[in-house]
Amino acid sequence: MANLESEFVGIKSPNPFWLASAPPTDKEYNVRRAFEAGWGGVVWKTLGSEGPPVVNVNGPRYGAIHGADRRLLGLNNIELITDRPLEVNLEEMARVKRDYPDHAVIASVMVPCEEDEWKRILPMIAETGCDGFELNFGCPHGMAERGMGSAVGQVPEYIEMVARWCKEATDLPVIVKLTPNITNILHPAEAALRGGADAVSLINTINSITNVNLDAMSPEPMIDGKGTHGGYCGPAVKPIALNMVAEIARNPETAKLPISGIGGITTWRDAAEFMALGAGNVQVCTAAMTYGFKIVQEMISGLSQWMDEKGYESTADFVGMATPNVTDWQYLNLNHVTKAVINQDDCISCGRCYAACEDTSHQAIEMSEDRVFTVKDDECVACNLCVNVCPVENCITMRTLEPGEMDERTNTPVQADYGNWTAHPNNPMSTAAE
Amino acid sequence: MSNTPFSNGIQAARLDSVELTENFGDLHPRFDDHEALVASDRCYFCHDAPCMTACPTDIDIPLFIRQIATGTPEAAAKTIFDQNILGGMCARVCPTETLCEQVCVRETAEGNPVEIGRLQRYATDKLVDAGQHPFERAASTGKKIAVVGAGPAGLSAAHRLAMHGHDVTVFDARAKAGGLNEFGIAAYKSVESFAEREVDWLLKIGGITVETGKKLGDGLSLDGLKADFDAVFLGIGLGGVNALGVDGEDKDGVDDAVDFIAELRQADDLGKMAIGRDVVVIGGGMTAVDAAVQAKLLGALNVSLVYRRGKDRMNASEFEQDLAASKGVRIITNASPKAVIGNGAVREIEFEYTDNDLKSTGQTVRLQADQVFKAIGQTLEGEGLPELEWGKIKVDDSGRTSVDGIWAGGDCATGGDDLTVTAVAEGRDAAEDIHAKLSA
Numbered sequence: 063m064a065n066l067e068s069e070f071v072g073i074k075s076p077n078p079f080w081l082a083s084a085p086p087t088d089k090e091y092n093v094r095r096a097f098e099a100g101w102g103g104v105v106w107k108t109l110g111s112e113g114p115p116v117v118n119v120n121g122p123r124y125g126a127i128h129g130a131d132r133r134l135l136g137l138n139n140i141e142l143i144t145d146r147p148l149e150v151n152l153e154e155m156a157r158v159k160r161d162y163p164d165h166a167v168i169a170s171v172m173v174p175c176e177e178d179e180w181k182r183i184l185p186m187i188a189e190t191g192c193d194g195f196e197l198n199f200g201c202p203h204g205m206a207e208r209g210m211g212s213a214v215g216q217v218p219e220y221i222e223m224v225a226r227w228c229k230e231a232t233d234l235p236v237i238v239k240l241t242p243n244i245t246n247i248l249h250p251a252e253a254a255l256r257g258g259a260d261a262v263s264l265i266n267t268i269n270s271i272t273n274v275n276l277d278a279m280s281p282e283p284m285i286d287g288k289g290t291h292g293g294y295c296g297p298a299v300k301p302i303a304l305n306m307v308a309e310i311a312r313n314p315e316t317a318k319l320p321i322s323g324i325g326g327i328t329t330w331r332d333a334a335e336f337m338a339l340g341a342g343n344v345q346v347c348t349a350a351m352t353y354g355f356k357i358v359q360e361m362i363s364g365l366s367q368w369m370d371e372k373g374y375e376s377t378a379d380f381v382g383m384a385t386p387n388v389t390d391w392q393y394l395n396l397n398h399v400t401k402a403v404i405n406q407d408d409c410i411s412c413g414r415c416y417a418a419c420e421d422t423s424h425q426a427i428e429m430s431e432d433r434v435f436t437v438k439d440d441e442c443v444a445c446n447l448c449v450n451v452c453p454v455e456n457c458i459t460m461r462t463l464e465p466g467e468m469d470e471r472t473n474t475p476v477q478a479d480y481g482n483w484t485a486h487p488n489n490p491m492s493t494a495a496e
Numbered sequence: 497m498s499n500t501p502f503s504n505g506i507q508a509a510r511l512d513s514v515e516l517t518e519n520f521g522d523l524h525p526r527f528d529d530h531e532a533l534v535a536s537d538r539c540y541f542c543h544d545a546p547c548m549t550a551c552p553t554d555i556d557i558p559l560f561i562r563q564i565a566t567g568t569p570e571a572a573a574k575t576i577f578d579q580n581i582l583g584g585m586c587a588r589v590c591p592t593e594t595l596c597e598q599v600c601v602r603e604t605a606e607g608n609p610v611e612i613g614r615l616q617r618y619a620t621d622k623l624v625d626a627g628q629h630p631f632e633r634a635a636s637t638g639k640k641i642a643v644v645g646a647g648p649a650g651l652s653a654a655h656r657l658a659m660h661g662h663d664v665t666v667f668d669a670r671a672k673a674g675g676l677n678e679f680g681i682a683a684y685k686s687v688e689s690f691a692e693r694e695v696d697w698l699l700k701i702g703g704i705t706v707e708t709g710k711k712l713g714d715g716l717s718l719d720g721l722k723a724d725f726d727a728v729f730l731g732i733g734l735g736g737v738n739a740l741g742v743d744g745e746d747k748d749g750v751d752d753a754v755d756f757i758a759e760l761r762q763a764d765d766l767g768k769m770a771i772g773r774d775v776v777v778i779g780g781g782m783t784a785v786d787a788a789v790q791a792k793l794l795g796a797l798n799v800s801l802v803y804r805r806g807k808d809r810m811n812a813s814e815f816e817q818d819l820a821a822s823k824g825v826r827i828i829t830n831a832s833p834k835a836v837i838g839n840g841a842v843r844e845i846e847f848e849y850t851d852n853d854l855k856s857t858g859q860t861v862r863l864q865a866d867q868v869f870k871a872i873g874q875t876l877e878g879e880g881l882p883e884l885e886w887g888k889i890k891v892d893d894s895g896r897t898s899v900d901g902i903w904a905g906g907d908c909a910t911g912g913d914d915l916t917v918t919a920v921a922e923g924r925d926a927a928e929d930i931h932a933k934l935s936a
Contacts, residue, residue, distance in 0.1 A: 130537050410601040413543030433546065453540050454605065 064369035065376050066362060068102060070343045071235040071260040071320050073193045075102035075166040077365075078377050079333065079358050082324050082345035083108050083170035083196060083239075086355075088144055090154035094161075099355035100362055103166025105263075105345060108143035108198045109151055109187065111173045116142045116205075122283035125272035127298060134352045136298035138272045140283060140290055142204045143172050148183075155190040167191075168237070172198040172210050175220060181231040194235035197228060197259075199250070200266020202243050203292050212266070215241035218253035225257025237322060240264040240306075242299075247306040251316045262310065263322035263345060265303040267293025296348035300326030304339055308388045311340025317385075328357075330364025337377060338384035392484050397477040399469045400444040400460040402426070402437045408457035409435060415448035415458060423447050440470040501773065501797040505866050506749060508770040510795025516766040519793035523684045523819075524588075527611075527618040536565035539610045540601060547596035547612055552912065553580035553921045557596060561615055572619035574630045581655045581924070582648055584624050584694050585677050586917045587617035588685045591782075591813040595917070624693065629700035634661035636703070639934050642667065642725040644712060647675020648916045649731030649906025651698055652923030653930075657729075658703035660931045665725070666704060669711035675733060676907075677916065679758040682786040684793070686761075712878050719880075722901055727930045730881075730889060730897070730904040731923055734874035734914075740778065744836030753777060753787035753871035760790055772867025775799045776845055778833055779871030780810035785817070787869045788825045799825045800863055804832040805852050834860060842868055876908055885910050895926030903930055 068078040080103035081087050081096055088107035096104060110116060118141055127136035144151055159167045169192045173179040184195060199215030206213040214220045221238060228236045238254035240247065242265040254262050269291045273282040281289025303325020310316045323341025327333050328349040336344050349357050365377075374380045404415070404427075411433040419427040426441035427448060437448075449458045463469060465478035484493050499507045511519070527535060539561040547557045555576050563572035576583035592598075592613035600609035623630060639662045643650045646668035654664045672678055677691040699706070710716050712732060721728045737752045739745060749772065763769050771794040777787050780803035788801040801820060803810055807829050810817060821827060831847035832854065838844065845865045849857040876887055882897035883890045888910045895903040905922030912918035 131534065132537075410605040411542075411546065412540045412601040413545075414540060417543035429544075433544075 064366045064374060066102075066366060066369075068343050068377055070166075070322060071194065071237065073103070073166050073168070073235060074164070075343070076164060077102035077358075077362055078337065078343035079103075079361050080105060080166060080168070080322070080343060080345045081350060082347040083168075083198065084347040084351070085139075085141065086347060086350050088146070090158055093154075093158050093167075096350075096355050096358075097158075097162050097165050100358045101165075101355065102343075103168065103193075105168040105170050105196050106151065106155055106192075108170040108172045108201070109148055109183070110143050111179060111183065112148050115145045115147055118142055118145050119285050121285035125282045125289075125292060127272055127296075134296060134348070136270075136272065136294055136296040137348050137351065138270045138283075138292040138294045139267070140203050140292040143170075143198070143201070152187060152190050155187075155192055159191040159193075166193050168194045168196050170196045170198050170239070172201070172205060175209060175214055175224060177227050180224060180227045184228055184231040188232055188234055192234070194237060194260075195228060195232065196237040196239050196263060197224060198239050198266075199224070200239045200241040200264075201293060202241060202267060202269045203290060212241035212243050215239075215250055215266070216244055218249045221250050221253040222257035225254050225259045229258040235260040237261045237263050239266055239324075241266045242302060242306055242325075243269050247309050248313050248316065251310045251313070251319065255316055255319050259319075261320035261322060261342075262316075263324055264306055264310075265299065265325045267295045268299055268302065270294035295326065296352075297326040297328050297332075300328075300332060304335060307336060307341055308339045308385065311382060311385045312388050328352075330361040330368065333361055334365060334368060334380070335384075337381045339388065340382040340385045342381055343377075393482050395480045395482060396486060397479060397481045399463040399467075399476045401439050401442045401463065402444065402446070402448050402458055403461045404435055404437060404448075404458050405456070406434065408454050410454055410457075411435070412453060414451045414453065418447050418451045442471060499795075501795045504773060506770045506772045509767045510771065513767055516794070520683050520687070520766060520790075522687045523682075524614055524617075526621055527614055532564055532569070532615060532618040535611045535615055536561045538602060539565070542601055546599035546601065547610075550595045550599045551579075552595070552915065552917045553583075553586070553924070555579045555583065555616070557612055560619060561610065561612070564615055564619055569619045569622045570628070570630075572615075573623040576616055576620055577623070577630060579924075580917065580920050581652055581698055582677070582694065582916065582920045583616060584620040584697075585648070585686065585691065586920065587613050587620055588690070589677075589681055590917050591815065591915070593815040594813050624697050627697065627700075629697060631655075631659055631701055633659055633702050636663065637661040637934070639663065639726045640665070640724070641727045641729065641930060642721045643729045643731065644668075644716065644721070645675060645731035645733055645906070645908070646670075646673035646695070646706060646708075647731055647733050647906060647919065648677060649733075649909075649919035649923035650675065650729065651695065652920040653729045653731060653903075653905065653927040654704050654923075655698050655701055656924050656927035657930060658701045660927075662703065662726075662931070662934070664704045666706045667710040667716055668706070668708050669714070669735075671708050673706050673708065675731075679761055680754060680783070681761075681916075682757065682790055683761055684790075713880075717880075718899075718902065722899075726901075726934055728902045729895070729923070729926055729930065730902065730908060731906040731919070732876075732878065732908045734907045735877035736875035737870060738873045738875060740833050740836075740870055740872065742833050742835050744838065744842070747836050747838050748841035749838070749866055750836055750842055750868045750870065753779065753783050753869040754874065756869055757783065757786055757790070760794075766794065769794055771796050772865070773797045774864045775867045775869070776863050776865040777801045777869045777871055779803065779869075779873070780805065780812060780829075781871060781873070782812050782816060783874075784869075784871035785812045785820050785825075787871055789820050789823050791867075791869070792823045792825055796867075798864075800828055801825050802828045802831050802833070802847060802863070804830065804850055804854060806830055809852060828863075831861065832856075836868065837862070842866065874907070891922075891926075893925075894929035895922055896929065 066077040083105040087104045125138040129135040201211035205211040238259040323336030324345040560572040560575040597609040603609035643666045775791040775796045834846045882899040889904040903926040906919035
């Protein structure tokens with residue numbers, strides 16, 4: 063039986079599944095329910111300075127994108143950091159940590175960009191017994207207008223500066239939460255590293271407008287006829303998050319920087335994918351908000367089963383295993399040739415592959431009068447679109463041509479050796495055309 | 497209530513009004529908005545969709561389902577009505593399980609097709625209930641066209657012709673338009689006077705005059721129509737009923753199923769509809785099932801549907817057969833009627849077991865019966881009609897008959913299954929041909 067116990071920057075938890083800093087972790091009541099359900103850790107909803115807390119809107123806070131059967135694919139929120147007094151949160155955190163010493167409790171923090179503020183609040187929070195800090199440099203809405211959240215995360219110099227203040231103020235691990243609302247994730251990640259951060263967590267939410275109310279002519283969620291951009295999360299953002307995690311993990315300068323992966327993780331498989339790309343653990347929010355805390359039980363059983371099947375004894379065995387296979391386009395093997403194959407036994411003759419290929423791609427699928435669909439190898443460029451639009455899983459697959467086999471499209475035999483763009487004769491910058 | 501299912505003979509009010517109302521309620525209640533969204537979500541939007549090919553009226557099914565899914569059922573209804581102006585009735589009576597839904601790729605994949613019929617009803621009801629007619633009549637052409645028969649074929653032809661700007665007069669023998677939609681299908685398939693409302697809605701196109709109580713050979717003549725109109729469309733259906741051709745057929749209690757169905761449809765009070773205790777329906781088509789099921793719903797104690805060949809040869813779809821069975825109708829196959837027995841009124845009916853080729857086995861069986869409904873097919877009635885073939889008016893693909901200027905479609909004409917939806921297609925296509933010819 064695989065051991066799911068996790069240690070991330072020295073913080074131990076029974077499993078690598080943490081709840082991200084968000085509404086599910088705003089109160090003792092929720093967090094206790096989460097731990098009882100099986101979550102390994104929580105990043106408490108972001109704490110702000112002492113004094114009167116922030117206020118939230120009293121209209122809708124969320125907007126959503128739905129897929130088939132109204133499955134929630136993307137969620138956007140305009141909620142701010144905790145709107146409860148700091149002392150209340152600290153009391154609750156202390157009680158929870160006391161009762162769940164083996165679970166991870168991380169404090170997410172966001173205060174104005176002033177050294178005193180950070181250096182005063184961190185020790186105060188540390189008294190709760192929390193296991194570490196996560197600096198919220200990510201929230202793209204509301205707080206950013208006040209010079210916090212992503213307003214800090216978008217300026218690498220600020221990240222470095224605040225991270226350094228925090229490391230000076232505490233011995234506990236400091237995780238910097240990154241905003242994806244930038245052009246190159248490496249800049250903030252490198253800044254966090256320079257500032258002494260123990261880890262980064264990513265991604266925070268993406269600036270977004272989910273819908274427009276066409277009657278009121280206002281973005282949703284709509285507050286009295288107006289809307290504002292909010293932070294986008296959920297399954298829809300997973301590909302963006304995976305890429306950013308991979309970029310940091312494969313960048314030589316940041317390769318050793320621990321990563322807590324966040325962004326649309328909904329199943330054990332999503333979690334395993336983040337970890338394979340280099341995340342030491344994962345944080346989940348939208349899936350819990352959609353289905354409740356119980357989903358962690360599927361994540362635990364699924365990850366265990368998969369690890370057993372693969373022979374991984376601990377999560378460390380596979381963390382980062384996919385990272386070396388993330389490369390630049392120019393290094394992809396241009397001599398690797400595949401062709402789509404349609405399994406006629408599984409085909410239900412919907413013709414979507416045909417419509418997609420005929421209308422929008424390479425006219426490489428033939429449709430017979432009795433609706434049998436076959437791939438024309440002499441036209442197929444192996445784009446994979448047919449595979450992706452087919453409603454039947456694994457009905458269409460890509461077959462790899464053997465070396466020496468004829469590629470009917472190019473009328474050339476498949477080469478056995480590896481050859482990429484850098485050495486391709488069509489590349490004017492070709493470096494090795496011997 | 498004085499009678500019960502056990503009461504002897506042909507009696508009214510075997511069930512109380514509450515039971516009758518429940519029994520004759522909507523067979524498939526319409527989808528609510530949520531159900532329609534969930535159902536429409538299942539459509540794969542197939543390329544050159546098999547369902548569309550299977551539809552005799554070629555409705556663009558993937559498009560209309562997508563229009564429902566995206567919150568525009570009114571646009572979906574327009575897509576349906578473009579091809580089939582009686583899409584509302586077809587949504588109720590089409591044997592979808594042998595047409596669009598049979599070939600749905602989700603039937604192939606999961607044995608569970610997209611519920612196309614019910615989605616069609618959801619969309620079409622939206623417009624019909626709102627009284628919105630989505631078509632406008634073209635400028636008048638001054639051409640006059642006679643349509644004989646206000647059933648599905650005639651109404652479909654009339655609407656298309658009126659839309660093209662022709663002046664249409666529809667004649668019908670009955671006191672009310674609608675044909676089989678109004679008189680010939682089970683009540684639970686068209687509740688809340690839908691057939692009548694649909695005709696009213698269809699006529700909103702304008703340019704159509706309906707004259708009821710006018711029948712060919714009885715106040716109307718083909719020669720007269722030819723002289724008075726620029727074109728004639730015949731959608732007169734099959735007015736005659738086949739006889740059993742056995743001894744005792746004239747005894748009391750032996751009735752035509754179509755008359756029973758028509759009477760029931762027009763009844764203001766189902767409690768006044770008399771029905772036997774032991775009812776035998778002879779036939780294997782939709783009419784037989786409609787009669788048998790409704791006999792049961794009226795409170796008959798025993799209802800047997802007897803067909804002379806095997807189950808797989810029945811014209812009634814499997815769905816209809818299952819419906820009958822689920823309502824308690826006993827289906828007996830491979831039995832041909834031999835004699836109606838009784839003293840004045842039917843008491844028993846004797847059958848002979850026959851194989852699928854109708855070869856007798858020599859064995860016989862008698863069923864107790866105080867009421868027998870004949871549903872073994874209908875025949876074309878009328879004299880001086882254009883050339884016939886196989887007992888129907890011979891037409892080409894455009895509905896042209898042997899007589900110049902006369903078109904025909906629906907059950908009275910050759911080609912197609914005798915379905916509402918086929919009649920609609922034939923009426924529409926003949927109308928287009930008439931229009932093309934008159935515009936030439």
